[in-house]
Amino acid sequence: MSPRAAIEAENLVKHFGETVAVDGVSFSVPEGTVLGMLGPNGAGKTTTVRMMTTLTEPTAGTARVAGHDVVREPAAVRRAMGLTGQAATVDELLTGRENLRLIGSLYGLSPAYVKRASEELLGRFSLADAGDRIAKTYSGGMRRRLDLAVSLIARPPVLFLDEPTTGLDPRSRVELWDVLRGLVREGTTLLLTTQYLEEADQLADRIVVIDRGTVIAEGTPLELKDASGAAALVITVSRAGDLPIAERMLREHVSEVHVDEGARQLTAPANGLGDMTRIAGVFAHSEIELDDLGLKRPSLDDVFLHLTGHRAEDAQDGESSDDTSTTDAGEKVP
C-alpha cells in the first residue's frame, strides 16, 4: 500500500510575460517524506514553491497540498502548510517571542496555545535565552531557526523550505539539518529546494533535479549517483617522488589510472569495496607511504554535470536570490 501524497504537482507551468520560468514540472511527495528540489539559481525552484504555496497562480497545470487544490482552495492550503522563504523573513524589530506571537495570532490560534507553543519551539531551536531580544541582533543561523519556528507555530503537516541554509556557515547548516530530520521523524512532509548537492543528499528521500524550468531527472540520491557512473578509487601518496612507482603498481590491478601530480593523487575506476581492500593490501605490503586511500562515490555535482552537461555552479552568478527568470541560467551546452 503506497502512502498518500501530501504534495502533488502536475505539469505546472509559469510564464512571466515572454519568459517561461517553469515549464511543465510534475512530482509527488508521499506523506512523511522529504523531496529535495535541486537546481541552480534561475532554474525555477522558487517559482515552483511560490505556486505550491499559493503566492502566485500557475499559468497552467494543477497542484495539491494536503489534498487541497492551490488555485481553488488557497485558504485550505495555507492552513495546511508552512513556508520558510529564501531570505529569513523574520521581523527584525520584533523579539523572537513577538515574531511567534504575531504569526500565531494571524493564524487565529488561541493566545494560551501560542504562548505554550512559542516556549516549546524556542527551547527546541536553542533560542530560549534569545527569545526577548530583537531579531536584528540574531546571527544568521539563529534567524533561520526563528524563521522555521515561526513556520511551525500552527504545526503544519506540510512544510516548504526555499533554500533553507543558503548563506549559513557549515556548523549552522548541520544544526538546521538536525532540526529538519527531527520534524520528518514526527511525520512532517518536507519539500526543500537547494543549490547544495550535499544538502539534498543528506536530507531528501527523493530528489528532482530541475534545470531551466523542467525536471531533468528524478530518483533517490543513490539512484541518481548510480546513473552517473561507477565509483572511483582515490589514492594520495605522501611523497611526490613515489608517484611513478605507485602508478605502475596500480596499473597491475586496474586498467586505467589518472595521475594528478600537484595533488599527489592517483584516481582509478573501482568496482566497490572489494577492489579497494585488495589494493589497500597491495600498498600495505610496499614501501610507499600513503596519506589517504578511499572510495569516492560520484557526488551529486557529478550527477548534475552528467545530466546537464554543465556544472551546477556554472549558473550561480553571485548570491542573487532572484529565481523568477531562466535567462540567467548557465550557457546551453550542445
Place this chain on the structure above:
Amino acid sequence: MTTQSEAVRSETRDERPEIRPTGLLRQSLAITRRNLIHIKRMPEMLLDVTIQPVMFVLLFALVFGGSIKTSSENGYNEWIMAGIMGQTIAFSSFVVAVGLTADLDKGIVDRMRSLPINSSAVLVGRSISSLMHSSIGIVVMSVTGLIIGWRIRDGFLDAVLAYALMLLWGFSMIWVGIWVGSAMRSVEAVNGLMFATMFPITFVANTFAPTENMPDWLQTIAEWNPISSLVQACRELWGNTPPLGDDAALPLQYPVISTVLWTIAITAVVAPLAIRSFRRRTQD
C-alpha cells in the same frame, strides 16, 4: 484524510491546534500592533512628524513671519499652522509607502500572504498604523502652535470638524502611499520620488504663503490644488482667517465641501490603481 494516517500522526506528533477563522479587523489590528512596536523600538521613525515639522514651523515663523502679509488678524504664526499640518498629513502617503516597500522588499508581505488571512489585512494594518503615526504629528504640531501663539478661535465642533477633515485627507493619501509603495523597488526610490513630488505639491498651494502674490498661472494651480482646500477649510474652522470672497477660486469659496469632494475623487482614482499595483507586485 484516511483514519490510518490520522492514527499514525497522533502517535508521532501532538494534535494540531485549532485554527479559528478570524476577521479582517482582527488580522489588521495584529499587523497594526506589530507596526506600532516598530515605532516603539525605533522612535527615530517619528522624526518626520515631530522634529521636522516643528523645524518648519519655527523656520517659517521666524524667517518669513515678519515679511509675509496674510489674511489672519493674528499674524503669520497663526496663519501658517494649518498649512504645516496639511503638509504633515499629506506626507502620511510617504509613511505608508516607505513602510510598505520595506515589508515587500524583506519578504514580510509574502510571509503574511502565505498565512490563512485576508491579504488586505497587510494594507489595512499598514494604513491604520500610518494614520496613527501622522496623527502624532498633528498633535505635536498643535502643541507647538499653541506655544507660538496659534489659537482655535471658533467653536469646539468646528475645531473637531477641522481635525476630522485632516484624517479624511490622510485616508486618501494612504492610497497614494500604497500605490507608490507597491510600484517602487526600494525605500531609497520611494524617498526620491516622494521628495520630488510631494514637496512641490505641498508648496504650490496656500500652505506657506498667500496665493495672491503668485504669478496668475501659478495662482490658479495653487488654488485648485486639493491641499489648498484642506488648509483653507482648517483655517476657517479654527477661526484663523475670514472666509474668502467671490474672487477666489471656486473650491476655496466652499473649502469644507471641496475638501470632502477632493478626498473622494482622489480615493476613487488612486485606490483602484493602488490595488492593481499591489496585486501585480505580490502575485508574480
